[in-house]
Amino acid sequence: MRPDIVRVLQPIVIIAVSLVVVWLLLGGTQQFMNFLTLGAIYALIALGYTMVYGIIELINFAHGDLFMFGAFVAMWILTVPLGMTGAVDNPLQLTVILVVVMLPTMIVMGLLGTFIERFAYRPLRHAPRLAPLITAIGVSFILQNVIYSVFGPSPVNVPQVFPLTRFEFLGGRVSFLSLFMVAIAVFLMVLLQLFVGRTRLGRAMRSTAQDREAAELMGVDINQTIAITFFIAAALAGAGGTIQGLYFGSVQFNLGFFVGLKAFTAAVLGGIGNTTGAALGGFVIAFIEVFATQLGYSRWSEVAVFTVLILVLVFRPSGILGQQLGERA
Amino acid sequence: MSEAAAPVTTVAPMVAPHGEVLLKLTDVHTYYGHIHALQGISIDVRAGEIVTLIGANGAGKTTTLKTVSGLLHPRTGRVTFEGRDISKTPAHTLVRQGIGHAPEGRRVFSRLTVLENLQMGAFTRSQAEMKEDLEHVYDLFPRLKERVSQGGGSLSGGEQQMLAIGRALMARPRVLLLDEPSLGLSPILVQQIFSIIQEINARGTTILLVEQNALQALTIAHRGYVLQTGSVVLSGSASEMRENEMVRKAYLGEI
Ligand SMILES: Nc1ncnc2c1ncn2[C@@H]1O[C@H](COP(=O)(O)OP(=O)(O)O)[C@@H](O)[C@H]1O
Ligand SMILES: [Mg+2]
Numbered sequence: 001m002r003p004d005i006v007r008v009l010q011p012i013v014i015i016a017v018s019l020v021v022v023w024l025l026l027g028g029t030q031q032f033m034n035f036l037t038l039g040a041i042y043a044l045i046a047l048g049y050t051m052v053y054g055i056i057e058l059i060n061f062a063h064g065d066l067f068m069f070g071a072f073v074a075m076w077i078l079t080v081p082l083g084m085t086g087a088v089d090n091p092l093q094l095t096v097i098l099v100v101v102m103l104p105t106m107i108v109m110g111l112l113g114t115f116i117e118r119f120a121y122r123p124l125r126h127a128p129r130l131a132p133l134i135t136a137i138g139v140s141f142i143l144q145n146v147i148y149s150v151f152g153p154s155p156v157n158v159p160q161v162f163p164l165t166r167f168e169f170l171g172g173r174v175s176f177l178s179l180f181m182v183a184i185a186v187f188l189m190v191l192l193q194l195f196v197g198r199t200r201l202g203r204a205m206r207s208t209a210q211d212r213e214a215a216e217l218m219g220v221d222i223n224q225t226i227a228i229t230f231f232i233a234a235a236l237a238g239a240g241g242t243i244q245g246l247y248f249g250s251v252q253f254n255l256g257f258f259v260g261l262k263a264f265t266a267a268v269l270g271g272i273g274n275t276t277g278a279a280l281g282g283f284v285i286a287f288i289e290v291f292a293t294q295l296g297y298s299r300w301s302e303v304a305v306f307t308v309l310i311l312v313l314v315f316r317p318s319g320i321l322g323q324q325l326g327e328r329a
Numbered sequence: 330m331s332e333a334a335a336p337v338t339t340v341a342p343m344v345a346p347h348g349e350v351l352l353k354l355t356d357v358h359t360y361y362g363h364i365h366a367l368q369g370i371s372i373d374v375r376a377g378e379i380v381t382l383i384g385a386n387g388a389g390k391t392t393t394l395k396t397v398s399g400l401l402h403p404r405t406g407r408v409t410f411e412g413r414d415i416s417k418t419p420a421h422t423l424v425r426q427g428i429g430h431a432p433e434g435r436r437v438f439s440r441l442t443v444l445e446n447l448q449m450g451a452f453t454r455s456q457a458e459m460k461e462d463l464e465h466v467y468d469l470f471p472r473l474k475e476r477v478s479q480g481g482g483s484l485s486g487g488e489q490q491m492l493a494i495g496r497a498l499m500a501r502p503r504v505l506l507l508d509e510p511s512l513g514l515s516p517i518l519v520q521q522i523f524s525i526i527q528e529i530n531a532r533g534t535t536i537l538l539v540e541q542n543a544l545q546a547l548t549i550a551h552r553g554y555v556l557q558t559g560s561v562v563l564s565g566s567a568s569e570m571r572e573n574e575m576v577r578k579a580y581l582g583e584i
Pocket of ligand 2: 390391392433
């Protein structure tokens, strides 16, 4: 079956070639790893925007703040119950710590996401579209202010549990931290694709996104499906927050705004509603940002990212890959 | 090619089955906001029957089906299924209780494959049961088997209707609600869909059929109801209704 081989190989080749081109453009391994880590964070958040939009057509403006909240939850788990202060050298111990931080963070955030959906968005499901949108902005303020009042306005340090050891790779130095984080992010994204594409609940999600009433006639509990979608979206934001804290070493209450906007841009770029597109968009945005820095225009990187947002909205509102999860473009 | 192959049965059934009342609507009033769409509808469907609802556009046929399947709920009046009051039961629960609904306009999931659409139909069932039912549906609609991995949106209108009916059958409903299954199909396909409906009924599924194509519907149905602006204005056995002057004038196109 030649067409099958082509279908499998084509994306692999495209990805490999793009990665090499990006590596060359970014002038080597150092910036490349930066790009990958940042891209992974944006992709994880963008997936949440796109999934929620796909299923209830809401741009969840609070999603960036869920990411910020997740970063604080992870920081808190590391600092208080685990009492971490410095690097952990034993790789096995380090892995256990990461699991103990990331998994509960994802679960807590998932529950928070479903809670928000249940009490802030569900009552407005049949209201005019502006109502939930404004509510989302309100939820965003609430999340920021909760963190602000507990942890204060200044950046809070995240214990650096990863040893600073780096190894040489293609002429640059790579930290285990970024490798590990990228690997986790990619793992989660593959898991998500399998869930959405291959499982019974994933099918129910896609059906609900396309035609809610028809899905209901199949026996799908719409409320439950939407709740699951919010759980997954928020859990992925929690994973992104954990990575953010560990990678950058500190977290701040207003972190969600800019990162959220960039991830939103990524989702729009990839075609809002399209999960593959969101992941791809995350890496494209990260590339633009790192490349601008590389060229010496780091202060312009945000301008570049938001210029992309405007250009996409004007010239190709359905994004690079178009809509996939839902039906309406 | 297989579209024309199915046998076309046009002989009306002589005797209506006299099973127990499976589905009962009693003085049902359904609203869309302020719009009073169903104004006191009472309908009985007995186990084993094909019952058809006919009536002009906007008469309330679709609203009646939606009120039965739980997409809408009556403001007053009762819907009972196998003796249980289901007036307030949500649609997704009623599927499990045995009510299948192939809605108006087919509503196939266009971005899911044919197989995935059928799997969605079996959402309430176990994996093992699904395998068996898939064969059953492919048996009725060989066309679908040839198209399993194609997107639902890429099917022709007739194939989409087959998929919509097949999908509803995957839940093994005891009563199947069909909303204008012949709409937009070529005459040959219309014949084929009607004979398949008869076959589904012969295999034991009770059917409540909404049709614009009144002559065809009254040919395969045991009994019928005529709806007009949200009320039942006439009911009776299918043969009686075909003879009825009002029906002949208004719905069978006779002058
Ligand atoms: N979603 C809706 N909102 C408001 N009114 C509706 C809606 N759907 C149907 N109606 C009204 O309810 C009445 C019955 O419609 P319907 O049940 O679709 O008729 P039929 O299926 O017999 O053509 C019509 O007057 C129609 O305009
Ligand atoms: Mg109708």
